[in-house]
Ligand SMILES: O=C(O)CCC(=O)C(=O)O
């Protein structure tokens with residue numbers, strides 16, 4: 001056995017190919033050269049590259065700016081990092097994640113009374129992580145979070161995926177900056193100004209009371225809109241809608257009573273640089289198994305996987321890019 005410290009990623013990587021010892025190369029020399037360059041897991045459609053060292057190193061300078069607390073409206077509690085990610089690497093990081101992550105265009109049906117409607121999610125999505133009741137053991141197997149015992153195969157109807165190194169680096173930085181804990185990374189890719197997310201709040205019960213959500217922008221500038229929810233008796237609160245033109249590298253931490261009382265959206269947009277694409281990463285903490293099921297249903301779904309094709313400059317099904 002090698003004595004080198006085993007990181008999570010070295011466990012997920014395939015074991016070093018055993019070489020017949022026909023020469024004088026020692027086993028320790030073979031393993032010393034196998035520092036993993038990607039994260040692998042049976043649930044991934046393909047291995048996901050690690051961040052290149054030049055991005056990794058500069059990320060250590062995050063946050064690039066101290067956060068500004070915005071809590072001057074009823075029930076609102078934001079911290080706005082403008083930017084969080086150092087300027088030099090926000091474009092390379094955007095291009096890296098767009099190129100290396102698997103993406104999906106999720107469709108699902110909703111029923112309003114007797115009428116069933118198909119919803120086509122108007123953006124690309126992907127998700128990684130597992131709720132607080134479980135974790136991945138060093139071999140990449142799902143175990144109970146407290147006992148560490150293997151979970152039965154059918155514990156989840158979906159196939160939860162570990163957070164790849166390329167997103168986990170940012171998750172850990174974000175935990176350290178905010179003092180919050182996160183076990184999920186949700187990623188949106190808005191390919192053009194036509195991609196969007198309509199007004200909603202991330203107030204699902206599986207996130208617990210007053211959840212904190214850290215939301216990153218990479219790539220194109222898009223408007224982030226916030227409005228107070230209607231109160232039961234009409235409107236009544238003395239609140240004003242807000243608009244942040246989020247630029248590459250920005251991070252907005254939404255916390256406290258924000259999700260309970262406010263909604264947010266990224267509306268469609270004409271012009272600007274929207275057609276160059278924008279990535280949004282949100283880190284969240286799901287408390288129960290239902291949260292895991294929900295996130296995979298709506299961000300991975302059951303359709304085909306896509307990967308960015310640099311030559312075509314669009315998302316393609318990998319088999320067609322070869
Ligand atoms: O793209 C954004 O900035 C917001 C994304 C969002 O609200 C969400 O994924 O819930």
Ligand SMILES: [Fe+2]
Nearest residue numbers: 200201202264
């Ligand atoms: Fe949201």
